Amino acid sequence: MTMxxxxxxxxxxxxxxxxxxxxxxxxxxxAPVADLAGIDWKATLxxxxxxxxxxxxxxxxxSGKGNPESASLVQPATGRDL
Structure with missing residues (x-):
């Protein structure tokens, strides 16, 4: 398993x-420009x-579905794909 x-x-x-x-x-x-300092950072987080x-x-x-060496679902390109 790749993970x-x-x-x-x-x-x-x-x-x-x-x-x-x-x-x-x-x-x-x-956020409104005038209220940028008043952003609720807890809610933003x-x-x-x-x-x-x-x-x-x-x-x-x-994990283990696409490219077996990464967290991606995309298969690595082969020479035939180009």
Missing amino acids: FTVKFWKDAAERLIKTAAQAALGVVVT SLILVPAVASLLTSVIS
Whole structure:
């Protein structure tokens, strides 16, 4: 099972961080500019953690399904695919 490799966890962590950053950007950008200092960071953290955890769970569920060396569902390209 691929989820016991360092490469898998690096891939999963990269996806989790990217997803969390995208969620944070979505929350901060949609806050009123005048109220940027008044953002409820506790609620914002909750809104960031849910998709980040979903990303991690997706990586775990994907383990061993696509590319056996990563957390991806996508098969690695072969010379015939090009």
